[in-house]
Amino acid sequence: MTRIALTGGIASGKSFVAAELEALGAVIIDSDVLARDVVARGTPGLAAVVGRFGDAVLRADGELDRAALGTIVFADDAARADLNAIVHPLVRARAAELEEAAPEGAVVIQVVPLLVETGLYRGFGTVIVVDVPEETQLDRLMRRNPLTREEARARLDAQASRDERLAVATHVVDNAGPPEATRRRVRELWRELTRA
Numbered sequence: 001m002t003r004i005a006l007t008g009g010i011a012s013g014k015s016f017v018a019a020e021l022e023a024l025g026a027v028i029i030d031s032d033v034l035a036r037d038v039v040a041r042g043t044p045g046l047a048a049v050v051g052r053f054g055d056a057v058l059r060a061d062g063e064l065d066r067a068a069l070g071t072i073v074f075a076d077d078a079a080r081a082d083l084n085a086i087v088h089p090l091v092r093a094r095a096a097e098l099e100e101a102a103p104e105g106a107v108v109i110q111v112v113p114l115l116v117e118t119g120l121y122r123g124f125g126t127v128i129v130v131d132v133p134e135e136t137q138l139d140r141l142m143r144r145n146p147l148t149r150e151e152a153r154a155r156l157d158a159q160a161s162r163d164e165r166l167a168v169a170t171h172v173v174d175n176a177g178p179p180e181a182t183r184r185r186v187r188e189l190w191r192e193l194t195r196a
């Protein structure tokens with residue numbers, strides 16, 4: 001089986017590109033979605049997170065307060081490493097199950113934001129990197145999330161650099177331009193990936 005990974009920095013457009021690939025027929029396994037599922041209300045994952053970070057990261061309705069936890073972990077490397085140590089093994093296990101369950105012959109693409117940081121890129125023959133300049137990343141991140149420039153910068157700094165990601169890419173999707181340009185590139189990429 002061809003194992004395909006898709007990565008990119010925060011707010012680079014991974015979800016947008018993954019949705020386009022899904023519309024073309026790919027089976028998408030999204031680590032960000034799984035990382036939410038494994039800490040859903042009532043899960044052992046959430047209990048472990050609360051065990052480490054306390055009730056301050058719980059909302060009144062028992063759901064994880066993602067904004068509160070984000071404020072903590074993106075300002076503190078040790079706290080982020082602890083969160084990663086709880087969440088990442090649960091995400092990897094679930095991703096492996098979903099990969100196993102994919103239909104015969106499917107083109108399965110795993111979206112892994114921390115592909116470079118975790119070394120997981122070594123397990124994939126094909127690595128798609130969604131690429132934008134840092135300024136574009138910051139602009140789009142601040143437009144989407146209510147973050148100051150410093151907070152947005154801290155999130156970028158918690159990740160590998162643009163060059164480190166490009167160094168492991170087998171395919172690059174430039175998402176700095178308008179969505180339609182990216183759509184065209186993704187259609188071309190899909191033809192490359194599915195060429196017999």
Ligand SMILES: CC(C)(COP(=O)(O)OP(=O)(O)OC[C@H]1O[C@@H](n2cnc3c(N)ncnc32)[C@H](O)[C@@H]1O)[C@@H](O)C(=O)NCCC(=O)NCCS
Pocket residue numbers: 009010011031032035065066067069070073080083084087088091112113114158159
């Ligand atoms: C800190 C949390 C609660 C913030 O939640 P929030 O809803 O604001 O963000 P979301 O989960 O949608 O993540 C958005 C993006 O942030 C970046 N990011 C998330 N976690 C991390 C991390 N531990 N290190 C570096 N970047 C990260 C990624 O680019 C990701 O795509 C959440 O990101 C989390 O639980 N992170 C730990 C799990 C993780 O590493 N997830 C990413 C890949 S599995």
Ligand SMILES: Nc1ncnc2c1ncn2[C@@H]1O[C@H](COP(=O)(O)OP(=O)(O)OP(=O)(O)O)[C@@H](O)[C@H]1O
Pocket residue numbers: 008009010011012013014015016017032113140141144175176177178179182
């Ligand atoms: N080509 C584009 N032009 C303008 N805005 C875009 C473009 N692509 C994505 N965006 C916007 O930028 C933001 C980030 O895109 P998206 O959520 O797809 O990125 P992501 O890499 O999945 O983010 P994260 O790392 O936070 O999960 C979104 O608000 C999206 O609507």
